[in-house]
Amino acid sequence: MSDITIRAENLSKRYNIATAKYRYDTLCDQLADGLKSVFLRKGRSHLAERTFWALKDVSFEVRQGEIVGIIGQNGAGKSTLLKVISRITVPTDGRAEIFGRVGSLLEVGTGFHPELTGRENIYLNGAIIGMKKEEIRRRFDAIVEFAEVGEFLDMPVKRYSSGMYVRLGFAVAAHLEPEILLVDEVLSVGDAAFQKKCLDKIGDAARDGRTVLLISHNMTAVNSLCKRVIWVNGGKIVEDGPTAQIVTRYLATSVKGMDLSEEVWNDVNDAPGNDMVRLHRVRLRRQDGCLSDPLTMQTPFQVEVEYWNLAADTHLHTTLHLYTAEGIIAFTTCNLNNRPLATGLYRNVCYFPGDLLNSGSHRFVVLVVKDGSSVIYSHESRVSFDIFDVRERQGVWYGKEPGVVQPVLEWKMEYLGGFSD
Numbered sequence: 001m002s003d004i005t006i007r008a009e010n011l012s013k014r015y016n017i018a019t020a021k022y023r024y025d026t027l028c029d030q031l032a033d034g035l036k037s038v039f040l041r042k043g044r045s046h047l048a049e050r051t052f053w054a055l056k057d058v059s060f061e062v063r064q065g066e067i068v069g070i071i072g073q074n075g076a077g078k079s080t081l082l083k084v085i086s087r088i089t090v091p092t093d094g095r096a097e098i099f100g101r102v103g104s105l106l107e108v109g110t111g112f113h114p115e116l117t118g119r120e121n122i123y124l125n126g127a128i129i130g131m132k133k134e135e136i137r138r139r140f141d142a143i144v145e146f147a148e149v150g151e152f153l154d155m156p157v158k159r160y161s162s163g164m165y166v167r168l169g170f171a172v173a174a175h176l177e178p179e180i181l182l183v184d185e186v187l188s189v190g191d192a193a194f195q196k197k198c199l200d201k202i203g204d205a206a207r208d209g210r211t212v213l214l215i216s217h218n219m220t221a222v223n224s225l226c227k228r229v230i231w232v233n234g235g236k237i238v239e240d241g242p243t244a245q246i247v248t249r250y251l252a253t254s255v256k257g258m259d260l261s262e263e264v265w266n267d268v269n270d271a272p273g274n275d276m277v278r279l280h281r282v283r284l285r286r287q288d289g290c291l292s293d294p295l296t297m298q299t300p301f302q303v304e305v306e307y308w309n310l311a312a313d314t315h316l317h318t319t320l321h322l323y324t325a326e327g328i329i330a331f332t333t334c335n336l337n338n339r340p341l342a343t344g345l346y347r348n349v350c351y352f353p354g355d356l357l358n359s360g361s362h363r364f365v366v367l368v369v370k371d372g373s374s375v376i377y378s379h380e381s382r383v384s385f386d387i388f389d390v391r392e393r394q395g396v397w398y399g400k401e402p403g404v405v406q407p408v409l410e411w412k413m414e415y416l417g418g419f420s421d
């Protein structure tokens, strides 16, 4: 017997979008349009129809017990894919087959009836996936406890906050023991404790041999939970395969264009600086030379600062102030130089080891310092870089840890003896 639980064959979904025609190319167009409507005494149509493929020819199969991550930029088509699979939306072309009972958390409160209470919705959802009342009753308390909505159980869910909605939605989807669990970005809502509970539950589902499709922008969670990833872009599958490789390639494309890894000035007369020093280059590079790969928290990288020293026999050193996206100085570092420098071009390289910085965006300020104390030139570099957290974690918090650095330190635990009376 085949153990395929989901089969998507050439799935395509087209939307017709009515867009408001609000842009006039010239003032003349605008006047002409106004006059036309006066003389023709007709209401102007401000709507232009446009068709758009949110999914195009998507095919894949998922076997029982697989946890598959669905990744891609905003608007790539991930949610549309899960909505088509779960039959919330019908495909324009192709077909999706599911072999098993589906529980889904695709949007806040999918599957809930707003007028019904939390209690009634739990029973309704169980009935939809074909469970008997007794089966639902057995799981009822666990659902309520997980969702932390005890005192609001008999209130219509339309009066729930969005957090309560999501908590109950996930609790229902996970506890009613569907054979296939479809989850859309639940990790971005709720507090840390709730996210951890959800992820644990997804892990349990997989250990029980159930199938999970998980949409997430959290690459740590995807890396830790999924062995396989489907990367979607522009409604099509870009790659489908082992998580680590695909996540690396996905991150590499998503940082392109956002980061700047080099600033260079070739003309000493125009370069930033003054009559003592002028910058030639500020560059950031991975130490392994894989230029197109993204920087992860483990990647050693280097920052190179090249400048022309224009004044003979000066003691110069270079300092870097490393900033986080929040504008906090993570730390400063400098190359102490005790020898006087002849005029000419110099390169200063600072080596950053892996397992030092936390994830997030970074930039830096370069300072050229004379005689150990006076800053002769300060440059706010446009070089900026993202550090990604793709560490695999086991059953712990998958979100960002606080702090500007995340060094890996040695720990030791000792048993110091039992209790004595």
Ligand SMILES: Nc1ncnc2c1ncn2[C@@H]1O[C@H](COP(=O)(O)OP(=O)(O)OP(=O)(O)O)[C@@H](O)[C@H]1O
Residues within 6 Å of the ligand: 015, 016, 017, 054, 072, 073, 074, 075, 076, 077, 078, 079, 080, 081
């Ligand atoms: N009902 C709809 N009508 C028209 N366009 C839609 C509709 N639903 C989705 N789209 C469009 O289809 C595209 C894919 O949307 P989808 O929500 O599947 O992307 P996504 O990858 O899940 O994005 P995100 O990560 O932001 O949730 C987007 O451009 C979106 O604007």
